[in-house]
Amino acid sequence: MNEMTTVGFTEMKHGSRADYELLARREDEYAAGTADRILAQLAKLGDGLSGYRISRLEHSIQSAARAEADGADIDWIVAALLHDIGDELAPHNHDSIAADIIRPYVREQVSWVVQHHGIFQMVYYAHHYGKDPEARRKYADNPYYQDAVDFCERWDQASFDPDYRSPPLEHFAPMVREVFGRPAWDGTVLRKGEREPLVR
Template sequence: MMNTVQFTQMKDGTREEYEFLDHLEQEFNQALPERILKALSELEHSLSGYQVSRLQHSLQTAARAEADGADEDMIVGALIHDIGDELAPYNHSQLAASVIRPYVRSEVTWVLHHHGLFQNFYYAHHFGGDRHERDRYKDHPAYPLCVDFCEKWDQASFDPAYPTPALDHFAPMVRRVFSRKPFDPSVIGQEYSLA
């Protein structure tokens, strides 16, 4: 019985070794929803200075999406939209989009990928930046959705008085979304360019 592969360079691997590794990867990936939930819980001790923690901000964003009748893909997207803050502070949007991309429809991925740029609308002008930079995407079909995501849910979710459920409330949704077959065309639909 194989415990490890014998090769030290991928080009030397055998079919049997790659089947062995594929089996291990599939087993490991079954725990992805729990790793996502753990990463979210760790946002409690992330970037400070706001009246709520990054976890509370994420929960509140998802709660607002849920209250507005968003579907499960978008609610989970809202929940994880800032999951990349710690590891990718200058491109956290793209990290979050990459994490969720295999499991949700394309427009959710597009919104997460671009939400950081769209959030600049609220503060870039204070630093001499162009708050209307998002308008270069004005003709994209998901543009209005990203504007709404930022306006109704993301930028509004720094309120310590907002009734915000605990992470456990969203855990079943996270488990369902991240347990889907990756890149299922019936879920993803038409792929949008992220450029």
């Protein structure tokens, strides 16, 4: 008997159990390669937005290196590395894209900070564009507010330095693989409402 290699349906509503079991296996196999696809996408940031003194890739690596130097845990380090991964495809909501990528695999605290880092960063430059630099204050009652302030101050806004010595992207690859090797949406990983310090 030949093993199925494709589904038999042309409309999802006509799929059989065997069709969906095949797809589940294929999706699991594909998901296992997520970390490698993320690392490849990160590498593309080396050719992205110009005008800064370093590439977006180097900015991402510097952010992660600063997090690691601060003694941050793996969730924070990987988040710092990936916080701008959405830049190429979603320049106006890159923070939301990055947060959605990491959300199934890291603490809620971390994905919330990544999702909102764009508005928190505005404190440094919005006044130059006639916008409100304190727009982040609308989140002042959120338990992760100060974490976002600190993430931006310590790691994000400070990481545009061409003289900063950071490791190559490969240094962080095992961490990315560890985080994205976790079971998605595991409550013991998401730890809703719990906080870990950025600096140890």
